[in-house]
Amino acid sequence: MRRHHIAAIPGDGIGQEVIPAGLEVLTALAERQGFALDVETFPWGSDYYRQTGRMMPEDGLDTLKPFHAIFFGAVGDAHLPDDLTLWGLRLKICQGFDQYANIRPTRVLPGLTSPLREVSPGDIDWVIVRENSEGEYAGHGGRAHRGHPEEIATETAIFTRAGVTRIMRTAFAIAAKRPRKLLTVVTKSNAQKHGMVFWDEIAAEVAAEFPTVTWEKELVDAMAARMVRRPQSIDTVVATNLHADILSDLAGAVAGSLGVAPTANLDPSRRFPSMFEPIHGSAFDIAGKGVANPVATFWTAAMMLEHLGEAVAAAALITAVEQVCAAGILTADVGGSANTAAVTAAVVAAIKGANAA
Ligand code: IPM
Numbered sequence: 001m002r003r004h005h006i007a008a009i010p011g012d013g014i015g016q017e018v019i020p021a022g023l024e025v026l027t028a029l030a031e032r033q034g035f036a037l038d039v040e041t042f043p044w045g046s047d048y049y050r051q052t053g054r055m056m057p058e059d060g061l062d063t064l065k066p067f068h069a070i071f072f073g074a075v076g077d078a079h080l081p082d083d084l085t086l087w088g089l090r091l092k093i094c095q096g097f098d099q100y101a102n103i104r105p106t107r108v109l110p111g112l113t114s115p116l117r118e119v120s121p122g123d124i125d126w127v128i129v130r131e132n133s134e135g136e137y138a139g140h141g142g143r144a145h146r147g148h149p150e151e152i153a154t155e156t157a158i159f160t161r162a163g164v165t166r167i168m169r170t171a172f173a174i175a176a177k178r179p180r181k182l183l184t185v186v187t188k189s190n191a192q193k194h195g196m197v198f199w200d201e202i203a204a205e206v207a208a209e210f211p212t213v214t215w216e217k218e219l220v221d222a223m224a225a226r227m228v229r230r231p232q233s234i235d236t237v238v239a240t241n242l243h244a245d246i247l248s249d250l251a252g253a254v255a256g257s258l259g260v261a262p263t264a265n266l267d268p269s270r271r272f273p274s275m276f277e278p279i280h281g282s283a284f285d286i287a288g289k290g291v292a293n294p295v296a297t298f299w300t301a302a303m304m305l306e307h308l309g310e311a312v313a314a315a316a317l318i319t320a321v322e323q324v325c326a327a328g329i330l331t332a333d334v335g336g337s338a339n340t341a342a343v344t345a346a347v348v349a350a351i352k353g354a355n356a357a
C-alpha cells in the first residue's frame with residue numbers, strides 16, 4: 001500500500017481547528033482510495049513560544065526533513081509581534097526548505113458568490129504563482145541611528161538570475177499544462193527599473209523554452225484593475241513575492257472569501273518536503289468558536305495529495321467539497337450557518353458516498 005508521511009503543524013488560532021478537520025477528511029479519503037497516511041502532529045507556534053522561548057525547536061527543520069509533506073495551519077498571535085511569529089516558524093520552514101514556488105489557485109466554488117456583479121462560478125479559474133524565496137521578502141536591509149532623528153531603515157528586494165529563472169520555469173510549466181496555456185508576467189518595470197526589468201528579460205528567455213504557452217506582461221497596478229474588470233481574461237499569473245501576496249488576497253476576495261483559498265509552498269526539485277496551508281491565517285477573532293471555514297484547508301489537502309501522486313484522491317476531494325458547497329452547507333464567512341464540524345461531516349459523508357476509484 002502507498003504510505004505518505006505527513007507532518008501536521010496546526011500552529012495558532014483557527015489552525016488548531018481547520019487542520020484536525022483536514023486530517024479527518026484525509027483519513028476518510030485514504031480509506032476510500034486505498035492509501036495510508038502516517039501523520040505526526042507538532043505543537044509548534046505561539047503557545048510553544050510562550051513555554052520555550054522558540055516558535056519551534058532549534059532542530060525543527062531536521063525533524064521535518066524526512067516527511068513527504070507538511071500540512072500547516074496558521075501562525076500569528078494577538079499578543080506577540082507578527083514578525084517574530086512569522087520568521088520563527090513559517091518563513092523559517094519556507095526558506096530553510098527552499099520552497100521557492102508558492103502556488104495559489106482561485107476559483108469561484110459552486111454555492112459561493114463573487115462580490116463582482118457579473119461573475120458566476122466557472123468564470124474565474126486562475127493560478128497565481130508567487131516567488132517565495134527572495135524578492136521583497138529576502139530579509140535584506142537593516143536599521144541604523146536607532147532612536148535618533150537621522151534614523152534609517154532599508155528593505156532591499158533581492159532578485160537573482162537563478163531565483164527568477166526557476167520561478168519562471170515553474171510558472172510556464174504550470175501554464176503549459178492548463179487548457180488556455182496563457183501566462184501573465186506581472187511586474188512594475190516602468191518604475192522599478194532594475195529588478196523588474198530583469199524579471200521581464202528572464203521571462204522572455206524562459207518563454208523560448210515553452211513555445212506552446214502564450215505570454216504577456218502586465219504592470220501590477222493594472223493587473224489589480226484587470227482582476228476586477230476583466231477577470232475572465234486571466235489564467236496563470238506569475239509575480240514577485242510581495243506583488244503576488246497582494247494580488248492573491250484580491251483573488252481570494254473576488255472568489256467570494258479568503259476562507260476558501262488554498263496554497264502550496266513547493267520545492268519543485270523535491271530535495272525537501274513541501275508545505276501546504278490555507279491562506280487565511282490564524283484569525284484569532286473567531287478562534288476557539290468552532291466556526292472557521294475548513295474549505296481552504298480541504299482544498300489545500302487536495303493540493304498536497306496531488307503533490308504526493310494521489311491525483312485521483314485529490315480530484316475526489318475537490319468533487320466532495322464542491323458538492324457540499326453547492327448544497328449550501330457553508331460557514332458564516334460565505335453566507336451560511338454551518339459550523340466547522342458540520343461542513344467537515346458533510347465532506348466526509350460525500351467522500352464515503354462516492355464511488356471508489
Ligand atoms: C500570505 C500571508 C503572509 C505573507 C503573511 C502572514 C506574512 O499574507 O501567505 O499571503 O505575506 O506571506
Ligand code: MG
Nearest residue numbers: 245246248249
Ligand atoms: Mg498574504
